[in-house]
Amino acid sequence: MAGAVFGGRPTGLRCYVSGVAALGLALFGWCVSRVATDGLPVEWWMFAALTFVSGRITLVVPGVEATFTVSEIFAFTSVLLFGPEAGAVTLALDCLVLAWHRRMGLEKAAFNFANLTLAVWTSGTLFFAVSGTQPLLDGGQAAPLIGPLALLALTYFLVNTGLIAAAIGLETGTGPLVIWLRHFSRLAPGYAASASLAFLLVVALKQVHFAAIWLLPPVLLLFYYTLRSSFGRVEDAKGHVDKLNTLYLSTVETLATAIDAKDEVTHGHIRRVQLAAMSLARELGVKDAETLKAIEAAALLHDTGKIAIPEHILNKPGKLTPAEYDKMKLHAPIGAEILSAIDFPYPVVPIVRHHHENWDGTGYPDRIAGTDIPIGARILSVVDCFDALTSDRPYRKRMGDDEALAILRERRGTMYDPLVVDVFAANYKRIMPAEESVTHPAAKAVGGAREATSAPAGEAPDADGASSAEGSAMNEVLTISSLARAVSGNASLSDVGALAWVTLRNVVPASAMALFVEDERQDQMTVAYAAGAHTSMLRQLKRTRGGGIAGWVAVNRRGVLNAQAALDLGVAASSLEPPLRSSLTVPLSHDGRVVGVLSCYSSASPGFTEDHQRLLELVAASLASAIAAVANTEAAAAPGSHGARRASVLSIVR
Numbered sequence: 001m002a003g004a005v006f007g008g009r010p011t012g013l014r015c016y017v018s019g020v021a022a023l024g025l026a027l028f029g030w031c032v033s034r035v036a037t038d039g040l041p042v043e044w045w046m047f048a049a050l051t052f053v054s055g056r057i058t059l060v061v062p063g064v065e066a067t068f069t070v071s072e073i074f075a076f077t078s079v080l081l082f083g084p085e086a087g088a089v090t091l092a093l094d095c096l097v098l099a100w101h102r103r104m105g106l107e108k109a110a111f112n113f114a115n116l117t118l119a120v121w122t123s124g125t126l127f128f129a130v131s132g133t134q135p136l137l138d139g140g141q142a143a144p145l146i147g148p149l150a151l152l153a154l155t156y157f158l159v160n161t162g163l164i165a166a167a168i169g170l171e172t173g174t175g176p177l178v179i180w181l182r183h184f185s186r187l188a189p190g191y192a193a194s195a196s197l198a199f200l201l202v203v204a205l206k207q208v209h210f211a212a213i214w215l216l217p218p219v220l221l222l223f224y225y226t227l228r229s230s231f232g233r234v235e236d237a238k239g240h241v242d243k244l245n246t247l248y249l250s251t252v253e254t255l256a257t258a259i260d261a262k263d264e265v266t267h268g269h270i271r272r273v274q275l276a277a278m279s280l281a282r283e284l285g286v287k288d289a290e291t292l293k294a295i296e297a298a299a300l301l302h303d304t305g306k307i308a309i310p311e312h313i314l315n316k317p318g319k320l321t322p323a324e325y326d327k328m329k330l331h332a333p334i335g336a337e338i339l340s341a342i343d344f345p346y347p348v349v350p351i352v353r354h355h356h357e358n359w360d361g362t363g364y365p366d367r368i369a370g371t372d373i374p375i376g377a378r379i380l381s382v383v384d385c386f387d388a389l390t391s392d393r394p395y396r397k398r399m400g401d402d403e404a405l406a407i408l409r410e411r412r413g414t415m416y417d418p419l420v421v422d423v424f425a426a427n428y429k430r431i432m433p434a435e436e437s438v439t440h441p442a443a444k445a446v447g448g449a450r451e452a453t454s455a456p457a458g459e460a461p462d463a464d465g466a467s468s469a470e471g472s473a474m475n476e477v478l479t480i481s482s483l484a485r486a487v488s489g490n491a492s493l494s495d496v497g498a499l500a501w502v503t504l505r506n507v508v509p510a511s512a513m514a515l516f517v518e519d520e521r522q523d524q525m526t527v528a529y530a531a532g533a534h535t536s537m538l539r540q541l542k543r544t545r546g547g548g549i550a551g552w553v554a555v556n557r558r559g560v561l562n563a564q565a566a567l568d569l570g571v572a573a574s575s576l577e578p579p580l581r582s583s584l585t586v587p588l589s590h591d592g593r594v595v596g597v598l599s600c601y602s603s604a605s606p607g608f609t610e611d612h613q614r615l616l617e618l619v620a621a622s623l624a625s626a627i628a629a630v631a632n633t634e635a636a637a638a639p640g641s642h643g644a645r646r647a648s649v650l651s652i653v654r
Contacts, residue, residue, distance in 0.1 A: 024114020
C-alpha cells in the first residue's frame with residue numbers, strides 16, 4: 001500500500017483530507033458492524049498478524065513524500081477469503097499500527113486510515129459483484145476469477161494512489177495527474193504482483209492446507225528486495241539529475257555574474273535578485289518545482305541581454321537620452337533570443353523576455369498585461385526594482401528601504417502586480433539577502449580585473465566616444481552565440497576557444513591567447529583557436545611534443561610562468577606591434593592525458609603573476625573536459641560512426 005506523508009496544510013488540503021477521513025471512518029464503522037455481525041473465522045487472525053508484520057517492510061517512493069509497503073498481499077488474500085469488509089478492517093487496523101509506530105500526526109494517520117479503508121472495500125466489493133462468487137473460504141470457486149482479480153488490483157491501485165496524489169497536488173500546487181504519472185504510475189506492477197501472489201496463496205490454501213502459507217516468506221522477501229533495488233536505481237538516477245542540475249546552475253551563475261560585472265556599479269545585483277526572487281516566490285505560495293527552477297535560473301540570466309548594450313550606456317552617469325533608452329530596452333528581447341538557443345527543461349525564456357512588462361500593459365517588449373505576464377516575471381520585476389533602487393547607480397545614490405518601498409507602492413497596480421507588491425512589502429526584511437552573503441568569486445575576479453585594466457582618470461575616450469564600446473559589445477554577443485551552440489550540443493573547438501577567451505581576458509592581462517590541441521598523426525601541438533593580437537600568426541603555430549613552451553608543457557604536464565614568448569613565437573615576437581614578450585602556459589588534462597595546452601601572451605615582461613597562473617589552472621580542468629567532449633562528438637559524427645553523440649561544453653566557464 002502507498003501512504004501519504006505530506007506536511008503542509010493549505011486550506012484546500014485540510015478540507016480535502018477532512019472529507020476523505022470522514023468518509024473513510026464512516027465506512028470503517030460500517031465494516032466493523034458487518035464483521036461483528038457475521039463473525040470472523042480463526043484463520044482471519046493469522047492473516048491479520050501477517051499483515052501487521054509485512055506492513056513494517058516499507059519503501060520510500062523516490063522523488064515524493066510517500067511510502068510503499070508489501071502488505072497488499074495479505075490484504076488481497078483477506079478480501080478473497082473473508083470478503084471486502086474483513087479485508088478493509090484488516091488493512092485499516094494495520095494502518096493504525098503503522099501510524100503509531102511512526103508517530104504520525106492525527107491528520108495524516110486519519111487520511112491514510114480512511115484511504116486504505118476506501119481502497120480495499122471499493123475494490124473488494126467490485127470484485128465480488130463482477131465475479132458473482134462468494135468469499136472463497138466459504139466455498140467460492142477460484143478458477144474463473146482471473147479477470148475480476150485484475151479488476152480488484154487495478155481498482156485498489158487507482159483509489160489508493162489517486163487519493164494520495166490529489167493530496168500531494170493540493171499541498172504542492174501541482175496537478176494531481178502530473179503527480180500520479182510522475183511518481184505513482186510505476187508502482188502498478190507491484191500491485192499486480194501482490195494480487196497475483198494473493199491469488200496463488202488462496203489456491204494453495206484451499207487445495208493443500210493452511211500450512212502452505214509458510215511457502216510465502218521467501219517469495220515475499222524476493223519481491224521486497226526486487227522493489228528496493230528498482231527504487232534504489234530510480235533514486236540514484238534522481239540524485240544524478242540533481243547533481244547535474246546543481247552543476248548547470250552553478251555554471252550559469254558564474255557566467256551570469258561575469259556578465260553582471262560588466263556594469264561597474266551593480267556587482268552582486270543578479271545574485272541578490274535571485275535569492276530574493278526565490279524567497280518571494282515561496283512567500284507567495286509558489287510550490288511547483290518547475291516554476292521555482294525557472295525563476296531560479298531566470299533571475300540569474302535576466303540581464304544577459306546587457307551583453308549587447310554598449311558600456312557607455314550602461315555606465316552613463318547622467319540620464320539616458322530617448323535613443324539610449326531605446327537601446328537599453330533591447331536587453332530583454334535580446335537576452336530572451338540568446339537564451340532561446342538553450343533547451344531549458346523549464347520556462348526560463350518567457351521570464352527573461354517579460355521581466356519589464358507592466359501590470360497595466362504599458363511595459364516592454366510585448367506590452368502584455370495582468371496575469372498574462374508569467375508569475376516569475378512579475379516576481380522578478382519587483383525584487384529587481386527594489387534592489388536597483390537600494391543600490392548605487394552611475395546616475396544616483398542608493399535610496400533607503402522606506403523610500404524604495406514607497407515607490408513600489410506608488411507603482412502598485414500600474415507597473416507591478418498588487419499582490420506581489422503587498423507580500424514583498426510585508427516581508428522584505430526577510431526576503432532580501434544580506435549584502436555580504438551574495439558576493440560571487442567571479443564578481444570579485446572580474447571586478448578586480450576591471451580596476452587593474454581601467455583607463456587612468458582623464459584619459460580620452462575613442463573619437464566617437466562609443467565605437468569601441470559597441471565593438472566590444474558585438475564581440476561579446478558573438479561569444480554568447482558560441483555559448484548557445486555549446487549548451488545545445490553543437491559546439492566546435494572555435495566555440496570552446498571563444499568562451500575561454502571572453503572568460504579569461506577579463507581576469508588575466510593577456511594581449512593574445514592560443515589554444516593548442518594534439519595532432520596525433522603528426523605528433524605535434526597545433527593551434528586550434530587564437531584570439532587577441534596577431535591571431536593570423538598564432539593560428540600558424542605548430543610545436544612538436546617537447547618543443548617550445550607549449551610542447552614542453554604538453555610533455556611535462558606542468559605550467560610555465562613568464563617564459564619568453566619568443567620560445568613559442570620566434571625571435572620576431574618582441575618586434576611585433578604590440579610586442580609579445582612573455583607567456584603563461586598551462587596543460588589541459590582530461591582522464592589522465594593531455595588534450596591541449598593553453599597559452600596566454602603579454603606585451604609586458606614579466607606579464608603575469610602566480611595568481612594569474614592559479615586562475616588559469618582552475619579553468620584548465622573544465623576547459624580540458626570541453627575539448628574532450630568536442631573531440632568525442634566529432635568522432636561520433638564522422639563517417640562510419642554509429643551516430644553523433646551530443647556534448648555540452650558549458651562547464652568551461654564554471
